[in-house]
Amino acid sequence: MIRYLPYLLAGVVFGIILIKAEAASWYRIQEMFHFQSFHMFGILFSAIATGFLSIQLLKHLGSRKSLDGQTIEIPAKPPGHKSYIIGGLIFGLGWGIIGLCPGPIFALAGTGSFGALVVLAGALHGTWLYGALKQHLPH
Amino acid sequence: MTELTDWLYAPWPWYAAGPLIGLMVPLMLFIGNRSFGISNNLRHLCAITQPQKVDVDFFKYNWKEHTWSLMFVIGTALGGFIAGVVFANPEPIALSDGAKEMFLSWGFLLPGAMEFVPDELFHASVRNYTFLFASGVMVGFGTRYAGGCTSGHAITGLASMQLPSLYAVLGIFGGGLLASWFLVPYVLFG
Numbered sequence: 121m122i123r124y125l126p127y128l129l130a131g132v133v134f135g136i137i138l139i140k141a142e143a144a145s146w147y148r149i150q151e152m153f154h155f156q157s158f159h160m161f162g163i164l165f166s167a168i169a170t171g172f173l174s175i176q177l178l179k180h181l182g183s184r185k186s187l188d189g190q191t192i193e194i195p196a197k198p199p200g201h202k203s204y205i206i207g208g209l210i211f212g213l214g215w216g217i218i219g220l221c222p223g224p225i226f227a228l229a230g231t232g233s234f235g236a237l238v239v240l241a242g243a244l245h246g247t248w249l250y251g252a253l254k255q256h257l258p259h
Numbered sequence: 260m261t262e263l264t265d266w267l268y269a270p271w272p273w274y275a276a277g278p279l280i281g282l283m284v285p286l287m288l289f290i291g292n293r294s295f296g297i298s299n300n301l302r303h304l305c306a307i308t309q310p311q312k313v314d315v316d317f318f319k320y321n322w323k324e325h326t327w328s329l330m331f332v333i334g335t336a337l338g339g340f341i342a343g344v345v346f347a348n349p350e351p352i353a354l355s356d357g358a359k360e361m362f363l364s365w366g367f368l369l370p371g372a373m374e375f376v377p378d379e380l381f382h383a384s385v386r387n388y389t390f391l392f393a394s395g396v397m398v399g400f401g402t403r404y405a406g407g408c409t410s411g412h413a414i415t416g417l418a419s420m421q422l423p424s425l426y427a428v429l430g431i432f433g434g435g436l437l438a439s440w441f442l443v444p445y446v447l448f449g
Contacts, residue, residue, distance in 0.1 A: 124330040126290045131331035134283055135338020141276030142352050144339070145375040147362065153439035156357035162273030163280065164413060170281025171295075171418025178285060190292040197406060197416060197423040204405050204412075204426035211401025211408065212434020214394040217442055219376065221409040222297040222402060225395075226332045228375060230339025235381035238388050242395020247301040248309075249396065250403040251317030257404065 126187065138227040146219030153216055203259045214246075270348050284415055291327060296411025298402035299325070300332045347373050365444050379448070390447060405430065 141163055142148045152160035175194065178184060184192050215221050220228060220239055228236040250257075287293040306322040309315065351370050354362075359369055367379050380387055402408040405427045407416060413431070416424020 124327055127327045127330040128334040130283065130286055130290065131334020132338040132341065134280070134331070135335035136342040137271070137276050137279050138335070139339050139342035140271040141273070142270055142375070143276070145352055146377055146380065147352055147354055147358065147370055150361070150439055150443070151354055151358035153435050154358065154361060156361065157355040159273050163277040166274060166277030167281035167414050168417045170278040171284035171414055172420070174282065174285035175419055178288065186289055186292040188291050192288045192292050194288070194294060194415075194419045197421050200423060201426045204423045205430040207401045207403070207405025208412070208427040208430020209401070209434040210397050211405060212431040213438045213442070214397030214401060215431065216435035216438025217447065218380070218391055218394040218398075220398070222301065222398065223335060223408070223410055226297070226335040227339035227343070230336035231343035231375070232340075233376065233381065234383065235376060235387070235391055238391040239395040239398070242392035243301050243399030244304055246396035246399025246401070247403045248305050248315070248318070250400045251302070251305065251315045254317055
């Protein structure tokens, strides 16, 4: 189990950031979708920029190994556009109503929100529904 | 001392939180060559709990190989407890004036301290839990259909310049705008 400790700790840090950044707040998400504050956009843009610069730096350094000795590489997402656009739209509709995307669902559940657990139960059923209907959906 | 403890309870500005979230991408690569993303855990949780007789192929795989990912979200919940309960911000969220006016016009009260989500939508009632569950279904269905959520597509995907993630982000934002401008004010609370 000790090999999972770095992931657990990284998750703890991520949960702290989501709450301290108020990204797990319905109010902040509504404010974002109505372009009433730069706060959430600042978080997303600076996160993407930092991720981008980190990846460029990793590439620049040449082939690097992870802690457990694997060669670091980022897998390419399968090509296409239908599933990304339609799936994104459906997810976005849910996100825009409850103001919680998957990361914040877990972070908010940790604060003792029973509502977050109801959302999580719904999300598990939605995931299951996708798995059951997968071959009938356009991809 | 007062300043130090104040700092522990204060919320973080975007320019502190955003780059730290971005650093999750190289951190996960560094720990074990993993792509930073959350919503796959919903699939793993389904794989763990799927009864034999249900038997959907999409959930038939060795989820134990993804224990690292489940540990990450257990950590996320722990982090939520640390930041949202132990070191909870004693002040209400500092929303913009425009947002405050909007919430009042929707008939919502402004959030008090430690209120991340509104009572109007999260307070225990059949109506609210129906909305929360149904929206959760859309989040779970949509993220798996799109192959990722805000972390896997908007952050990891865009940071690694992947076109599919751009499509997903456009879909996500479009859906969010529709919900936030029409569904919430006119359908749910109209």
